Amino acid sequence: MKARVYVMLKDGVLDPQxxxxxxxxxxxxxxxxxxxxxxxxxxxxxxxxxxxxxxxHMCEKLLANTVIESYRIEVI
Known part of the structure; x- marks a missing residue:
């Protein structure tokens, strides 16, 4: 199985990059x-x-900082 995880800063969080x-x-x-x-x-x-x-669980523990980031999982 392959999965793609998209991680973005939440709305309202400054994005200097x-x-x-x-x-x-x-x-x-x-x-x-x-x-x-x-x-x-x-x-x-x-x-x-x-x-x-x-x-x-991987996203919650490591791949995304859920305080300031949201994520979306796509199974491919």
């Missing part, structure tokens, strides 16, 4: 970018029989 990317895009002449939020994607290659519930 996203702001830096937005500024750099403007400096390169790419106008019209009103906001950038940066996150991460984690791909997991899991043993057969691993459940989505197990992946949720």
């Amino acid at each position: 996203g702001a830096a990317v937005q500024h750099a895009l403007g400096a390169l002449g790419f106008g019209g970018v009103n906001g950038v939020r940066q996150g991460k994607v984690i791909e997991l290659d899991l043993a057969d029989g691993t459940t989505e519930d197990t992946v949720t």
Whole structure:
């Protein structure tokens, strides 16, 4: 089983990396970018029989800081 975990900062949490990317895009002449939020994607290659519930526990314990980040799991 393979799973993809998408981790993003929660709404309202400042995203300095996203702001830096937005500024750099403007400096390169790419106008019209009103906001950038940066996150991460984690791909997991899991043993057969691993459940989505197990992946949720992985996210809660290590892959996402649930105080400031949200996550979404996609089984692929």
